[in-house]
Amino acid sequence: MKNTLLVVTAMVLVSIVSVGGSLVLADDFPSQNINYVIPFGPGGESDITARHQQAFFKKMYGHDMIISYKPGGGGAVGWAQLNKMKGDGYNIMGINLPHIILQPAEKDVGFTTEDITGVYMFHYTPDAIVVAKDSEFKTLEDLVAYAKENPAKVTFSGSGKGTSNHLAQLRFDKMAGIKTTYVAFKGTGAAVAALLGNQVAAEWGYTSVGASQAESVRMLAVAMDKRHPKFPDVPTFKELGYDLVSGAFRGIAVPKSTPEEIRVKVSDIIGKINADPEFRALLENDGMALLDVDYKGYPAFIAEQSKVMLEAAREANIIK
Amino acid sequence: MPGIEHLLAALTPINILLALSGVVAGTVIGSLPGLTATMAVAVLVPITFSMDPTAALIMMGAIYTGAIYGGAYSAILLNTPGTPSAIATTFDGFPMARKGQGDLAITLACIASVTGGLVGATFLLMLAPPLAEIALAFGPVEYFWLAMFGLTLISALSEGNILRGLIGACFGLLLASIGIAEISADVRFTFGSQVLLGGIETVTALIGLYCIPVLIDLVATPDRHLKVTHKPRGFRFLEALGLAWKTKFSLLRSSVVGTIVGILPGAGGSIAGLVAYSEARRTSKNRDNFGKGEPEGVLATESANNATVGGGFIPTLVLGIPGTPPDAVILGALLVQGIRTGPSLFTEKASIVFTFIYGLYLATCLMLPVGLVIGRYAYQTIVTVPKALLVPTVAFMTLIGTYAIRNSISDMMIMVVLGVIGWTLNRFGFSPSPIVLGLILGRIAEQGFVQAWTIGAATGELWKMFFGRPISLVILAFILLSVFYPLIRSRFRKTTGEAGNVE
Amino acid sequence: MSNNQPNELQRDTATIVISSLFIILAVGSLWDTTHMLDPDSYVFPRAIAIAMIVFSIALIVRHLIKPRKIPEPAQADVSTLRRVSLVAVMLASCLAMPWLGFLIPGIATFLLLMWIAMWDEWTATRLIVYPLVAVAIVLGFYTLFGNILQVPLPLGTLFE
Numbered sequence: 001m002k003n004t005l006l007v008v009t010a011m012v013l014v015s016i017v018s019v020g021g022s023l024v025l026a027d028d029f030p031s032q033n034i035n036y037v038i039p040f041g042p043g044g045e046s047d048i049t050a051r052h053q054q055a056f057f058k059k060m061y062g063h064d065m066i067i068s069y070k071p072g073g074g075g076a077v078g079w080a081q082l083n084k085m086k087g088d089g090y091n092i093m094g095i096n097l098p099h100i101i102l103q104p105a106e107k108d109v110g111f112t113t114e115d116i117t118g119v120y121m122f123h124y125t126p127d128a129i130v131v132a133k134d135s136e137f138k139t140l141e142d143l144v145a146y147a148k149e150n151p152a153k154v155t156f157s158g159s160g161k162g163t164s165n166h167l168a169q170l171r172f173d174k175m176a177g178i179k180t181t182y183v184a185f186k187g188t189g190a191a192v193a194a195l196l197g198n199q200v201a202a203e204w205g206y207t208s209v210g211a212s213q214a215e216s217v218r219m220l221a222v223a224m225d226k227r228h229p230k231f232p233d234v235p236t237f238k239e240l241g242y243d244l245v246s247g248a249f250r251g252i253a254v255p256k257s258t259p260e261e262i263r264v265k266v267s268d269i270i271g272k273i274n275a276d277p278e279f280r281a282l283l284e285n286d287g288m289a290l291l292d293v294d295y296k297g298y299p300a301f302i303a304e305q306s307k308v309m310l311e312a313a314r315e316a317n318i319i320k
Numbered sequence: 321m322p323g324i325e326h327l328l329a330a331l332t333p334i335n336i337l338l339a340l341s342g343v344v345a346g347t348v349i350g351s352l353p354g355l356t357a358t359m360a361v362a363v364l365v366p367i368t369f370s371m372d373p374t375a376a377l378i379m380m381g382a383i384y385t386g387a388i389y390g391g392a393y394s395a396i397l398l399n400t401p402g403t404p405s406a407i408a409t410t411f412d413g414f415p416m417a418r419k420g421q422g423d424l425a426i427t428l429a430c431i432a433s434v435t436g437g438l439v440g441a442t443f444l445l446m447l448a449p450p451l452a453e454i455a456l457a458f459g460p461v462e463y464f465w466l467a468m469f470g471l472t473l474i475s476a477l478s479e480g481n482i483l484r485g486l487i488g489a490c491f492g493l494l495l496a497s498i499g500i501a502e503i504s505a506d507v508r509f510t511f512g513s514q515v516l517l518g519g520i521e522t523v524t525a526l527i528g529l530y531c532i533p534v535l536i537d538l539v540a541t542p543d544r545h546l547k548v549t550h551k552p553r554g555f556r557f558l559e560a561l562g563l564a565w566k567t568k569f570s571l572l573r574s575s576v577v578g579t580i581v582g583i584l585p586g587a588g589g590s591i592a593g594l595v596a597y598s599e600a601r602r603t604s605k606n607r608d609n610f611g612k613g614e615p616e617g618v619l620a621t622e623s624a625n626n627a628t629v630g631g632g633f634i635p636t637l638v639l640g641i642p643g644t645p646p647d648a649v650i651l652g653a654l655l656v657q658g659i660r661t662g663p664s665l666f667t668e669k670a671s672i673v674f675t676f677i678y679g680l681y682l683a684t685c686l687m688l689p690v691g692l693v694i695g696r697y698a699y700q701t702i703v704t705v706p707k708a709l710l711v712p713t714v715a716f717m718t719l720i721g722t723y724a725i726r727n728s729i730s731d732m733m734i735m736v737v738l739g740v741i742g743w744t745l746n747r748f749g750f751s752p753s754p755i756v757l758g759l760i761l762g763r764i765a766e767q768g769f770v771q772a773w774t775i776g777a778a779t780g781e782l783w784k785m786f787f788g789r790p791i792s793l794v795i796l797a798f799i800l801l802s803v804f805y806p807l808i809r810s811r812f813r814k815t816t817g818e819a820g821n822v823e
Numbered sequence: 824m825s826n827n828q829p830n831e832l833q834r835d836t837a838t839i840v841i842s843s844l845f846i847i848l849a850v851g852s853l854w855d856t857t858h859m860l861d862p863d864s865y866v867f868p869r870a871i872a873i874a875m876i877v878f879s880i881a882l883i884v885r886h887l888i889k890p891r892k893i894p895e896p897a898q899a900d901v902s903t904l905r906r907v908s909l910v911a912v913m914l915a916s917c918l919a920m921p922w923l924g925f926l927i928p929g930i931a932t933f934l935l936l937m938w939i940a941m942w943d944e945w946t947a948t949r950l951i952v953y954p955l956v957a958v959a960i961v962l963g964f965y966t967l968f969g970n971i972l973q974v975p976l977p978l979g980t981l982f983e
C-alpha cells in the first residue's frame with residue numbers, strides 16, 4: 001500500500017516536472033477541452049469517426065473534443081509533429097495503419113513507427129472489392145476470370161499508394177495469379193467518385209464504402225476473418241480461397257512527453273466511448289469493424305501488424 | 321418550386337437569427353487571410369450537436385456563404401485573397417481599389433456574390449439529382465484538361481510577357497509538387513528538409529506571394545495605400561447595380577459556370593473563379609481593360625465563387641461525395657446527426673433538405689445588407705487607418721493566419737520567404753499570378769494526368785482517353801478558343817481595316 | 824540606392840540572371856527526380872522542368888537578340904532599408920516563436936513594424952495611442968484565434 005502511494009506520488013511529481021509547471025492532476029482528467037488533430041482533410045473515415053467520438057465525449061465528460069485538420073503527405077506532416085505538441089493529455093492525434101508503419105519504412109518522413117505513442121486502436125475498415133451496381137462482375141470469380149484473360153486491363157481505383165487499399169491490391173493479384181492496374185486517387189471520396197462514374201472497372205475500397213454507397217455499389221468480397229455483421233451476404237476472401245485479411249486500422253496517439261498516467265486515462269476515455277453500445281451500433285452501421293486495443297496492448301499489436309504489413313509490402317516491392 | 325411548403329419552416333425567427341449571425345461571422349472570417357470557410361465550419365460542428373439538424377445546417381451554410389464572399393474584401397483592398405476562391409478577384413479588384421474605386425468594387429462583389437449564391441441555390445433546389453451526374457462524368461482526364469484551361473489564363477495575365485508568364489507557371493507547378501506526393505506518396509524536391517515534407521500549402525503561398533509584396537512596397541514610400549479620389553459616397557449601390565445590369569449575361573453565365581465547377585468534387589471555388597474570369601474576359605467588349613480594374617472581372621469571379629456553394633452541395637447531398645472541403649465537414653456533421661446522404665435523401669428527408677436549401681436562400685439574401693455594411697466599414701478602415709498601423713496589422717494578420725492553417729511555424733517562414741521571392745520576381749517582370757495558377761492547378765493537373773495515363777495505358781486506349789471523350793473535347797475546344805481567339809480577333813480587325821493592337 | 828531604377832541594360836542582365844537561376848532550379852529538380860522509382864512521381868515534374876528550361880532559354884535568347892525595355896514606374900523617396908527591415912522583423916518573429924510563444928514576438932513584431940512603417944512624425948499623442956492600439960489589436964487577434972477558433976497557438980518552450 002505504502003509502495004503504491006510512493007509510486008503514485010513519484011508519478012505525479014514526474015508528470016508535474018515533465019509538463020513543466022502547468023499542474024496536471026490525473027485525477028480530474030479531463031478537466032478541459034481536448035484538441036484532437038486529424039492528420040488528413042475533412043470527410044474521410046478518420047474524420048467521421050472522430051466526429052462520432054466528439055459527440056460521445058461531450059455526453060460523457062461534459063467537455064469538447066476540438067477537431068482540427070492538419071493534412072499533408074498522407075498524414076506524415078501531422079505525425080512528424082506529434083511529439084512537438086504539449087504532452088498533457090489534452091493534445092491527441094489520430095493514427096492510421098498501415099500508414100505509420102509503411103511510410104517510415106519507405107523513406108525518411110520525419111518520424112518512425114516507434115516515435116508514435118499509440119494509446120488506443122479503436123476500429124478498422126476492412127478492405128473490400130467494390131463494383132458499381134450495374135457492373136458485369138457479379139462475383140469475385142467473374143472478376144478473376146476476366147482479369148486472367150485480360151492482363152492489366154482491369155482498373156481499380158483506390159485511396160493513395162502505400163495504403164491499405166494499395167497493399168491489398170498487390171497481395172490479391174499475387175494470390176489470384178492475376179495482373180490488374182491500380183489507379184491511386186486522393187482519398188476514398190475521389191476513388192468512389194471514379195468508380196461511380198465508371199472511370200474504373202472496380203475499386204479497392206473499404207466496407208465503409210459499401211455502407212455509405214449502399215444504393216449504388218456492390219461488394220464482391222471483404223478482407224475479414226468473418227463476414228461483416230452489416231453485410232451478411234458478402235463473402236470473405238477466405239471463404240473464396242484467398243487468405244486475405246487486411247484493412248486500415250485507426251487509433252489515437254499522444255505526444256511522447258505525455259505522462260504514463262495520463263496516457264492510461266486517455267486510453268480509458270477512448271475505450272469507454274468504444275464500449276458504448278450506441279456508438280458501436282453507429283460505427284458498425286457505417287461499415288466499420290470495432291477493435292479494442294488499449295494502451296497496454298498497443299506495443300504487441302503494433303509489433304504484430306508491423307511484421308505482417310512490412311512483409312506484405314516487401315513482397316509487393318513497395319519497400320526494399 | 322419543389323418543397324415550397326418547407327419555405328415557412330426555414331423562415332422561423334430563430335433560423336433567421338442563426339442565418340444572420342452565420343453570415344456576419346462567415347464574412348469576417350473569410351476576410352481574414354488564412355481563416356477559411358472549412359475552419360469556420362469545423363469549429364462550429366460541436367455546437368450543432370445540440371441543435372436541431374436543420375437549424376445547424378442553416379447556420380453552417382450561412383457561415384460558408386459568408387466566408388466565400390468575405391474573401392473578396394482582402395482581395396480588393398489588400399491584393400490578398402482571403403480565401404482561395406477570391407484569387408481572380410485580385411486581378412481587377414485591387415487595381416480598382418488603387419484607382420480609388422475600392423468602395424465600388426466591394427459593392428460589385430456583394431451584388432455578384434448574392435446573384436451567384438442565388439443561382440447556385442436554385443440549381444440545388446431544382447436539379448440536384450440530375451446535376452450530380454456531372455460530378456461522376458468528370459473523370460481524371462477531364463480534370464486534367466480543366467486545369468489546362470485554367471492555365472490558359474496565363475496568356476491573359478501576362479500580356480506581352482508570355483514567356484515570363486510560362487516560366488512563372490512552371491515555377492508554380494514545381495512548387496506544387498514539393499513534399500510527399502498526394503497520390504504516389506513519394507517524397508519530392510524536399511532536398512532532405514523536414515520542413516518541406518508537407519509541401520507548400522496553397523493558402524500559405526497565396527498570402528506570401530500576394531500580400532507580402534504589398535507590405536514591402538507599402539513601407540518603402542510615404543504614399544497612401546489606396547488612392548482616395550472622392551468623398552465617401554455611401555454604398556454606390558445604384559451605380560454598381562447599373563454596371564451589373566449592363567453585364568447581366570456575363571454575370572449569369574459566370575454563376576452557371578460557378579455552379580457546375582462547384583459540382584466537381586476535385587475542383588472548387590478558386591477554379592470556378594478562374595474559369596469564369598477567363599470566359600468573361602474572352603467575351604467581353606472591354607477585354608483590354610481586364611486586369612487593369614475592370615468591374616466585369618470582379619463581377620464574374622465573385623458570382624462564380626459564391627455559386628460553388630450551392631453547386632458543391634449537389635454531390636454532397638445526392639451522392640455523399642463532398643464537393644468542397646467545407647462540404648466535407650458539413651457531411652460529417654450530418655452523419656453524426658444520423659442523416660445519411662444519398663439519392664433518397666431528397667424524398668425521405670425532404671423536410672430537412674428543403675428547409676436547408678431555403679435557409680441557404682435566406683442566408684444569401686441576408687448577405688446583401690450585411691455585405692454592404694461590413695464592406696463599407698472595411699473600406700473606410702483600410703483607407704483611413706494610418707500606414708504605421710495598417711502595415712503591422714496586416715503583417716500580424718498574415719503571420720497568425722498562416723499559422724492557423726496547419727498550426728505550423730515553418731509555414732509562416734515559407735510564407736515570408738515566398739513573399740520575398742514573389743516581390744523580387746515581380747520587379748523583373750515575372751508577375752505572381754502565373755505562379756499561383758501553377759500552384760493551384762498543378763496538383764489537379766498532375767493527378768488527372770497520371771490517373772488518365774494509367775487507365776488509358778491499361779485499357780490500351782491512351783489516345784482515346786485524352787482526345788476521345790466528349791467532355792474533354794468540349795474543354796479542349798474552349799482551351800483552343802482562349803489561346804487563339806486573340807489572334808483571330810486581331811487578324812479579323814486588320815482585314816476590316818481597323819488598327820489591330822498586336823503587341 | 825543604384826538598383827532602384829534599373830536602366831535598360833541592367834534590366835536585361837537581371838532577366839538573364841533570373842532565367843539562369845530558373846534553369847539551375849529546373850536542372851536541380853530533374854536531378855532530384857532520378858531518385859524516384861514510381862513513374863507516377865516523376866513523369867509530371869520532369870515534363871515541367873524541361874518546359875521551364877526551354878522557356879528560360881527562349882527568354883534569354885530573346886533578350887540577347889533584342890533587348891526590350893519594360894517601363895518601371897518611377898518612385899521617389901524609396902527606402903530599401905525599410906523593406907529589408909520589414910522582412911527581417913517578420914522572419915525573426917517566426918524564429919522566436921518556438922521559444923517565446925506567440926504573444927511576445929507578436930507584440931514586438933507589431934511595435935517594430937509600426938516604427939518601420941512610420942513616415943509621419945512621432946507626436947506625443949501617437950507615441951501614446953499607437954502602442955496601445957498595437958497591444959489591443961494583437962490581443963484581439965490572439966483571443967479570436969486562440970480562444971474562439973481554438974487554434975493551438977505556440978506557448979513557447981521557455982515558459983514551460
